[in-house]
Amino acid sequence: MTTNHKLSIIPLGGVNEIGKNMYVIQCGDDLIVVDCGSKFPDESLLGIDVIIPDISYLIENEDKVRGLVVTHGHEDHIGGIPYVIKQLNMPIYATRLTLGLIKGKLKEHGLLGTTTLHQIDSQSEITLGSVPISFFSTNHSIPDCLGVVFHTPQGTVVHTGDFKFDLTPVNNQYADIHKMAEIGKNGVLALLSESTNAERPGFTPSERLVGANIQEAFYNAEGMIYITTFASNVHRLQQIIDAAAKTDRKIALAGRSMVNVVDIASTLGYLNMPQTMLVDIADVNKYKRNEITVMCTGSQGEPMAALGRIASGNHRQLAVHPGDTVIFASSPIPGNERNVARIVDNLFERKASVIYGPGSSTGMHVSGHASQEELKLMLTLMKPQYFIPIHGEYRMLHLHRQLAESVGVNASNIYILNNGDVVDFAGSEALQERKVSNGDTYVDGLGIGDVGNVVLRDRKVLSADGILIIVITVGKSDNKIVSGPDIISRGFVFVKESEGLMEEVHRITLNEMEQLQDNNLHKPWNLYKQSIKESVGKFLYAKTKRRPMILPIIILV
Amino acid sequence: MTTNHKLSIIPLGGVNEIGKNMYVIQCGDDLIVVDCGSKFPDESLLGIDVIIPDISYLIENEDKVRGLVVTHGHEDHIGGIPYVIKQLNMPIYATRLTLGLIKGKLKEHGLLGTTTLHQIDSQSEITLGSVPISFFSTNHSIPDCLGVVFHTPQGTVVHTGDFKFDLTPVNNQYADIHKMAEIGKNGVLALLSESTNAERPGFTPSERLVGANIQEAFYNAEGMIYITTFASNVHRLQQIIDAAAKTDRKIALAGRSMVNVVDIASTLGYLNMPQTMLVDIADVNKYKRNEITVMCTGSQGEPMAALGRIASGNHRQLAVHPGDTVIFASSPIPGNERNVARIVDNLFERKASVIYGPGSSTGMHVSGHASQEELKLMLTLMKPQYFIPIHGEYRMLHLHRQLAESVGVNASNIYILNNGDVVDFAGSEALQERKVSNGDTYVDGLGIGDVGNVVLRDRKVLSADGILIIVITVGKSDNKIVSGPDIISRGFVFVKESEGLMEEVHRITLNEMEQLQDNNLHKPWNLYKQSIKESVGKFLYAKTKRRPMILPIIILV
Structure with a gap:
């Protein structure tokens, strides 16, 4: 260079x-x-x-x-x-x-x-x-x-x-x-x-457009309002706070990054919210439902974010009641549509009104x-x-x-x-x-940087068809099998479904060991392992059309 | 019931x-x-x-x-x-x-x-x-x-x-x-x-709307036209064939399901295409580029479908030349946007004109x-x-x-x-x-139906952090360790990065075996395995924040 x-x-x-x-x-x-x-x-x-x-x-x-x-x-x-x-x-x-x-x-x-x-x-x-x-x-x-x-x-x-x-x-x-x-x-x-x-x-529309639409939705909402957006969108948060103030609603925060950003942005003066507006989520139920707005994480349908847990009924403090309004002040990022849809399904099942969809259609996101x-x-x-x-x-x-x-x-x-x-x-x-x-x-x-292509390739194989481990102990002195083959599988097939299969794998492995020993190829052991791998792999693919990772382990005792 | x-x-x-x-x-x-x-x-x-x-x-x-x-x-x-x-x-x-x-x-x-x-x-x-x-x-x-x-x-x-x-x-x-x-x-x-x-x-627009837009695109295209849609959309195929006929283009077919459906639909009379219009893809290069339309699979960005292979330069007979036009007569199904985008990237790199995006914006799909x-x-x-x-x-x-x-x-x-x-x-x-x-x-x-939740759960664990297998052989008569622990990992971490880790796993395993033996808890072996699993698991999580599947295997000889 x-x-x-x-x-x-x-x-x-x-x-x-x-x-x-x-x-x-x-x-x-x-x-x-x-x-x-x-x-x-x-x-x-x-x-x-x-x-x-x-x-x-x-x-x-x-x-x-x-x-x-x-x-x-x-x-x-x-x-x-x-x-x-x-x-x-x-x-x-x-x-x-x-x-x-x-x-x-x-x-x-x-x-x-x-x-x-x-x-x-x-x-x-x-x-x-x-x-x-x-x-x-x-x-x-x-x-x-x-x-x-x-x-x-x-x-x-x-x-x-x-x-x-x-x-x-x-x-x-x-x-x-x-x-x-x-x-x-x-x-x-x-x-x-x-x-x-x-x-x-x-030309991308102004953020103010969203503010106007949020405000209108707040005027129309009857129960509690859950509204989700990227926590870092401080301008959006400000407009939500403004709409809440205009409709006499308090604000509660749900989700770690929402609490985090509101804290940092308020402290640094980027967010203008009277402290009296903020309600602890533990106290939400002390208010009438139409007095509360919850700003929450989960706008991309993340199942473990606040809105995801609320929608599935797994949030400790918050629940959706019939008549509550949920607003996605966001657009699903390509790839996240299905996760967002799952959340919307759950919210409808709980009889919420839900405003969702691409920002271009709802006006709730630019x-x-x-x-x-x-x-x-x-x-x-x-x-x-x-x-x-x-x-x-x-x-x-x-x-x-x-x-x-x-x-x-x-x-x-x-x-x-x-x-x-x-x-x-x-x-x-x-x-x-x-x-x-x-x-x-x-x-x-x-x-x-310690996980590279080999590790990822192995994970790929393991994820698709699991692993089959074959352990054989062999005597050091006479190269005779002392124990095994013991066959253990994970992620491959149900144990009860696999009995016949495993017997056959047992037989094939013994056969390979014998053949190799007959040929006086006592070493290297890698050869034995390779042969077992190939024969068992071929057999399993023919029987199941699956290719688990096959891992023969030969132990010398 | x-x-x-x-x-x-x-x-x-x-x-x-x-x-x-x-x-x-x-x-x-x-x-x-x-x-x-x-x-x-x-x-x-x-x-x-x-x-x-x-x-x-x-x-x-x-x-x-x-x-x-x-x-x-x-x-x-x-x-x-x-x-x-x-x-x-x-x-x-x-x-x-x-x-x-x-x-x-x-x-x-x-x-x-x-x-x-x-x-x-x-x-x-x-x-x-x-x-x-x-x-x-x-x-x-x-x-x-x-x-x-x-x-x-x-x-x-x-x-x-x-x-x-x-x-x-x-x-x-x-x-x-x-x-x-x-x-x-x-x-x-x-x-x-x-x-x-x-x-x-x-009201969903009529399929004819797409026909008109395809025809216009065909009139404007200069090089070869690649057009992709669901093969089963026989009406769409018919409109493509009609547009090709009007612009004096022959039709070639790429992708198994496209060949399949065109064959079945033509034979049964659902598709009206003179046999003389059809060109074998092997013969495409015998024509001028503006005399050919290729109807191909891959409208959802499937990397191994015809269009995916053409875009990445891996198709045996077909290639994109600068100035060719590629039309997605389709809308990406939610979840497929990223795959479609990859293909579009590849096509632009090959200097094609590409008509892509949701059908509502391109008019190429209803x-x-x-x-x-x-x-x-x-x-x-x-x-x-x-x-x-x-x-x-x-x-x-x-x-x-x-x-x-x-x-x-x-x-x-x-x-x-x-x-x-x-x-x-x-x-x-x-x-x-x-x-x-x-x-x-x-x-x-x-x-x-032979893969159920246990198998899938195992695949999930294996896919995220791989597997660590610990094999120990123990003498039947004296419960003393004969060989091992031998430690084998797949999908967990690079071998060269893991040397120190593996030594420690070795030590922890021996320690667990000794402790248990000291307690005269010679059996059941499951207890030993469980302890090894827990101790090694804790250690690895503390050191790596990963949770590989840990599989202790105790062989009695």
Whole structure:
């Protein structure tokens, strides 16, 4: 790998995927990291809890890493921090709310105090290594979001963070649209802009639209109101609190992350709720049902989150009564529809009124990400010479590229990258021809990166058809069978159904052992094991069309 | 269980779920079965291939089962037939296309000739046992669909099958709306009507709408066209063929079920395609790209279906070239969005134009099921005294109930049932108070019903954290350890990462064996095993936060 280049841009996570965002701006001997997210594994990654970026490249350059700048407090931007900080200590720069959420994470992992935390805001100007950095504020589904501007000797590099243009934002958290215009006017060498909603035509509606609909639903509701949304959507929470205040309802909180976020956001002043409005969930039943609103987790149908437990009748303090109203102030994320539907089924069985479905149909949710016209607006404001669409799967990056071309970015100056791809700038000439280490690092329990493909492949086989263990003890001196074969199965087939099968496996195993002994092939034992595996496997597949893992164990005594 | 009742209606599959439809109409000593579907397992049912209804009740009453009437040829109505027929032989009644598809299934399972097949049509009148049965034709996303009318002494029972009202159907397959009106006029005791789209307001658009949009896309396409849809949607296939004919394109077929359905439907006259239009996929490259349309499987993003393999570059004969057009004439079924998105990503990477997304946004798909206004139309036509919403998850049944009430059905005459619930009619009085055997029967490989909860629970544990096997051989005479503990793990952790861990497991196991022996607790061995399991489990969880299955094996020699 060459290091002659003065300026390089390297995504380590977040392109060709949704999640685990991590981008590196390398300027001479200074590496600055933007975001450190996690992502959730799909079903094929059995037993994996969370995925974080492979940071080998950062570790190789540990002495040059100047800091981590975090754009906002969502999991796909901060979720990897506790795991990464254990491997590579670096100072963290973030806004007040984002820092609050990061501190919560570090505390949970017993890591508070292991790294320095620097509070910034959209007006801050910092220098990491030799790179001056400034910021601009954006609208998104969590307060205190930043775009990041790197003033490098080669030119200005802009990273948008996550954004939409909400011209009537809740809490007056306006985006710095004039600052963006000025940055663009002064010249942008390269823009990295998020692509989540590049498939959506038009302009994403303002968060205020949801507020109006929530309010109307509150006026119409008769019993208790359960309302669920992403806890981190503080603007949404504020609008729920406002609707509750207007309809003389108290607020109770259900679900760990809801309690957590409301606590942090209230303490830091991002949430405006009189303490007298808050009711402990243990006291909810002391009020009339139409005096209470419960803000709860579980908007994605998670069966163990608060709403999931309430719906299935497994919540210790809360229950749905006939006539209660349940509002999903959310849209099911693709893949979660079936879980949400299960919860809705349960709520209807308990005779609740339920407002559910995609946000576009209920008006109870709007996206926090820029749609096509907003993406074009950002591109137009920044007028970048080079454009790198980030934060999205391939089709989103691809469509974002088409949008960039449509507003005048030169097609040959647009780079759709894979994680690990490097764009090097020499003067204002860009070159993409090298790659650094990259990939998914799996976190399973306390292990970071200790579960790899072999382990996952084994889990896959075990999950589909279980395991059959065959233990044989053999005398050291005479190679005669002392005991066994003992056959034990798990996850394969009912014991009572399998009697005939197991007798046959017993016979086949003995047969293999004899054949091999007849051939005077006393060793290596691996040969015996392989033969047993193959013969038993063939037999079981013919009889059952299943392929359990077959594990022959030969013990010498 | 009492059998005094003259008429009973019993769902054995299809209520509170989508899939495995099976309803029983019992009239005195005559049991008539409607449909015999399968459903696909969700991810939690590890290794299960397909789910069919529990037919214990039918087997108990084998001598009274008069036949199976099949409403149409979709998997959720015919998919269980090969598995059920092995356990319970009964004559099958279905329309020509449906029978063609059933025959294909029976052939595949080597069951052709084991049961009698009777061809009927919407004008047929048959008598099973002592029950006269007539039919009416409906519109749906496969031709030759039936509603079923049971003329029992207690009154008329109507089962709608799957339906929509398509007033401009493709191939002039009109629904018997006048016949439905007449049935309603003559009086319906009970209506069983499908609920799939009870959540959708309005009226489902006509299939012809899709035809017009496909035609327009064909006119605009420049390269080869790949178009994917459910193979069984013969009307859709016909419209694709028509669009190809108008734009001078030949048709090639990719995917087993596409070849299969086109073959059956063409042979039986449901598909009108001149033989000269059909091109073998091996010959596709002999034509100009704009002379070919490939109809392929894979509309739900199945990675191993034709389109999935084409998109990932793994199809033997077909490849996407820049400028080709790929059309999803389909909507992703909830849960399949991510798989479809993967395919779209791959297609964009190959520089295809891709038309994808929900049918409502692309106009390339319409549902085959009745929306709310159509459900109300069916209820209005039939004017039933009793109403049982079927074919849907709870919220759909619940909303269908509300629709029925809105058009005048008496709320107390509406039954939302669980599978196995029985509604008994004595005269025109209905009573729901008993239940028959019911449930999911799992098919795994060749086994029907031999995988149950214990096996699935084991697979779950194995899939999440793998297995750790500890083998110890103990001398029979002195209870001393002869060899071991030998520790073998699969799916738990990398071997090289686990050395320290395994040494500790070794030590803990020896310790447990000694302690127990010190206590003179030589037997039962289960006690030793349990202690090892607990101690090792605790240790591993503390060290790794994982819970592998721990399987101590003590061999006496």
